[in-house]
Amino acid sequence: MAEKHKLLEVKGLTMDFGGLRAVDSVSLEVHEGEIAALIGPNGAGKTTFFNCVTGIYNPTKGDILLHPKGLPTRRLNGLKPNKVTEMGLARTFQNIRLFSDMTVLENVMIGRHCRTSAGIFRSIIRDKSVRREEQEIVESSYQLLKKVGLAEFANEFAKNLPYGAQRRLEIARAMATEPFLLLLDEPAAGMNPQETAELDQLICRISEEERIAILLIEHDMKLVMNISNPIYVMEYGKKIAEGSPQEIKDNPKVIEAYLGEETEEDA
């Protein structure tokens, strides 16, 4: 395997809100098997970038191209979020957005929704194949919960889980949509060091065992430097650097914009 397969290719992405340019011609690539990170000070436009890629915003300029393996390239610009998800790209949010009044298992099952064939009518009639499909969903969802270590909470309401567990449930739900690329928006936000370490392992496992490429936004520098390569750095909507963790650490622009002032208090 000489050249790694390119999965996501973003070219010159620009997003304007009225007169404010939140993202300014940012280009970025995620290859197969990678854990890429997008870092930068608060307000740099990282989440806006995610929102453009996942179809929540329609970018002003630029191209977002998805290259699924063995399928034709798709341009994601302006697609609805559910279409983007169907194409194999899932995400989590900075603040927890679980369906809090549903059980843990149901939260994961709902992610499977877009991968099942039964339409509205058939799912009401519930013929044999629909029931079998339901049973398979329950089982595969349960397997997913095991992988993130939540199997014992399957029938608990999502809102009753501890914080770290809710985060992992969000990841499980995103994985239930069977993505080949997973976008994580600050997965470690608000976690204690123990939970962060567990998350660290979980992300590596997803990458290695499930063969899902990952693009994450994170402020926890230890986590980022540990697991991700390459790293992209944004500031004021622009991409100011990219490269391996070592290159990023040594990049004077990055130190000036970010590491020099922020890491001390951020860690």
Place this chain on the structure above:
Amino acid sequence: MDYFLELFLGGLTRGSIYALIALGYTMVYGIIQLINFAHGEIYMIGAFVALIVAGILTIYGFAGISVLVLAAIAAIIWACAYGYTLEKIAYRPLRGAPRLSPLISAIGMSIFLQNYVLLAQTSDFLPFPNLIPDFEFMEPVAHIIGSPELVILITTFVTMILLTLLIKKTKVGKAMRATQQDMSMARLVGINVDRIISLTFIIGSALAAIGGVLVASYIGQVNFYIGFLAGVKAFTAAVLGGIGSIPGAVLGGLVLGWTESFAAGYVSSDYEDVFAFGLLVLILILRPAGILGKARKQKV
């Protein structure tokens, strides 16, 4: 005691009809925070379609309960088509608009549909055939509860159980609950939210049509304006129970039905609305979110 029981069952019948219509309000509100003021009109259209179909069937020699069933099925299909179209042309284009805009659109559609039926049919009260036959086995208790009441009670009860199963057990039900809790997140797990909203309108319209057929057959007449009063009452029931809550709509409907029935029976039928709305005011003072409603904090 018999008198009390009669009022109790009368209130239960009335209340279950309110509940049936209130479910349409509460489901739509739960999912897109819109008071669908045209919902009462769907109910009225359901009744009219049943009247027309029942007339045609009678000409072709059908009789008894088969007319009721076939007319009801026709009314449901017709009403579903109206509900779907209504959402598509009057609410979907306003999905991103401030909340008042679809509300005005809903009031507009309500007035439009009333006048459409007024012009297409008539402004007079039309007699509605009594489609519910008198069962023989009901005769011993006929002074307390009649056959039409029994049919209404059983129909609404079965409908509500089916609805509960649909929402709790099926895939689309799960998708509806997810959409209700967080619409943009539902999109991100791959749910086609527009389809789910359409489906919600279709289900609500079907319930309204069932209510329309049952009431029209029970009362024995229809008019283009019946949707308005039924709509207001059902809306009251939905608010009483806590708008957005499905068990709340059922409970609200029953409480409203009993209040009216007992007020009419023990005080005077002139005052039934006074008691009904007085109760609404009282409950909203004590529990502003309704009996089963949750005070929802706005999440940022």
